[in-house]
Amino acid sequence: MTPRIRVRDDGPLILEGAFEIVDAEGKPFPPPTGKPLVALCRCGRSESKPFCDGAHKVCGFSARQRAPDDPESS
Numbered sequence: 318m319t320p321r322i323r324v325r326d327d328g329p330l331i332l333e334g335a336f337e338i339v340d341a342e343g344k345p346f347p348p349p350t351g352k353p354l355v356a357l358c359r360c361g362r363s364e365s366k367p368f369c370d371g372a373h374k375v376c377g378f379s380a381r382q383r384a385p386d387d388p389e390s391s
Contacts, residue, residue: 346368
């Protein structure tokens with residue numbers, strides 16, 4: 318599967334496919350166990366950054382980005 322990042326309304330970034338997440342020193346983060354997908358925090362409130370722990374649901378985070386209808390025009 319080609320790596321893909323999905324942007325969830327008012328929520329995290331969902332990573333699909335093969336990928337590795339590394340810190341500023343290049344050390345890999347172990348992926349969360351028992352989760353079918355990996356979600357990255359966008360709200361900044363997660364206790365398990367860079368991973369999402371659902372904090373966006375109670376902190377009032379709001380973000381609903383949309384891709385342009387014509388990607389060539391951006």
